[in-house]
Amino acid sequence: MESRLSLSVPGRRLAAMTRTTATPPPATGSAAPLSRTSAETDSASPAPRRLLDWRLRFALLSLIWGFSFxxxxxxxxxxAPLQVTLGRxxxxxxxxxxxxxxxxERLPRDPRLWGHLAVAAFLLNALPFSLFAFAELTIPSTLAGICNATSPLWGMALSVVALSEDRPTRRRVAGLGIGFLGVLTVLGAWQGFSGLDPAGTAMALLGSLSYPVGWIYLRxxxxxxxxxxxxxxxxQLFLGALQLAVxxxxxxxxPGRIEVLPLLAVLALGALGTGLAVMLQYxxxxxxxxxxxxxxxYFIPVIATAAGVGLLGEPLSWNTPVGALIVLAGAFLTQSRPRRR
Known part of the structure; x- marks a missing residue:
């Protein structure tokens, strides 16, 4: 659902694309990059007063993306998984x-830009959304949400190779190592990954990898x-829908019979988890x-785990939350910066 977007996929003027590193947005709904730098955004004039305080909208966005899985x-x-993605x-x-x-506002008219958006729609929406949908046929939604949290780790690793201005630091390299140690903990590597479907888990991890590839392309x-x-x-979303429609x-x-609950889930996934979430994050x-x-x-995998266990009755062993915390700690380190004097 859908990645700060992208998303995303994973959609929006993303903070991720404006920083000096390819910091990925939440993978539940990915999107286009910001056209201003984060320094410019942070120092911009105060936004007009809004109906809801930003903290409430932040919590709402966390809930929407956390429940997407x-x-x-x-x-x-x-x-079918492709139908879920198309509806989304x-x-x-x-x-x-x-x-x-x-x-x-109007859609852009530059044909070359539409070509770039078509590639982005595949990498940030059509491909990862479909991979997560296929993955959840065989793995719990809790595991899918945690796999989604590895996107910042993939993004850091790829940005060092693809973006010349990115330079690895000790802190970021340590965060990368800690993050993937957390992945191994979630998967229970010491017991041979028993109880997990390898194909479903691999698809979820590939979905999380697709987001930073798309973000770097957009950047x-x-x-x-x-x-x-x-x-x-x-x-971008229109082109993704067009690709899936083909x-x-x-x-x-x-399906021979349209059931109400799955239909409502797809409707909420698209309207809230992809559409409204874009507006909230922007x-x-x-x-x-x-x-x-x-x-x-950093709140998405926590909410995804709580939702999967509490509402779907998915099993939860000790290594899943412990590994998730390690993943988030590693992701935080890969995106952190030393304080400037």
Whole structure:
């Protein structure tokens, strides 16, 4: 669902793309990059007064993205994984289309930009959303949420190779090592990964890897273009939905019976977890800056685990929460910076 976006996929003017590193947004809903630097965003004039305090919107965004993995699991009970992803992108696109009309904004017209957005839609939306949906056929939603939290680790490793301005520091390298130690803890490596479906787990990890690949691509091709972030994300989600609309009928058929609960789950996953979440995060970034807004990443696996265990009755062994905490600690270190004098 959907990654600060992207997402995302994983959608929005992302803080991740404006920093000197490829700091990934939450993978439940990924999106287009910010066109301003984080320093400019953090020092921008105060945002207009909003109906809800930013802390409430931060909590709401955490809940929406944390519950996305439960919604994916419920959706796959009535629909094929590709159908879940297609519905997610269609409903998410519809929400952003309404937002564009209300805001009086237009989609970009540059054909070259649309080509870049098509690649981004595949890497940040169509591919990772589908991989997580397929993964949750055989693994718990709690494990999928924790695998999603590895995106900052992949992002740090890839940015060192792909972005020349990124330089590894001792702190970031230590964070990378600690993070992947946490992954091994979650998977129970000392007992031979027993009880886990290797294919499903691999798909979830590949989904989390797809986000930083997409973010780095966007950073190198689209970031800093001065385009409306909502328009960029709207176009990106539309192209992702179009890609799935072509592929899905080739590999799936409509279910004989449409069940209400899975349908509502897909609707919520798209409208809330992909569409509304984009708007919430964009508002947070512009109001409190990307540094604070991106902290939502560290709440997602906690909420996903609580939702899976509490509402779906998924089993939980000690190594899952312990490993998740280690993963989050490593991810935090990879994104932290020494204080400037």
């Amino acid at each position: 439960l919604l994916i699991k419920v959706g796959t009970h009535g629909f 992108l269609v409903f998410g696109t519809a929400v952003l289309a309404v937002a564009l009309v209300v805001r009086g 190198r091709t689209v970031a800093g273009g001065g385009h409306s972030p909502i328009a960029l994300v709207g176009g 592929v899905t009928p080739l590999f799936t058929s409509l 508002g947070l970034v512009t109001e409190v800056g990307p540094t604070t807004a991106q902290m939502v990443t």
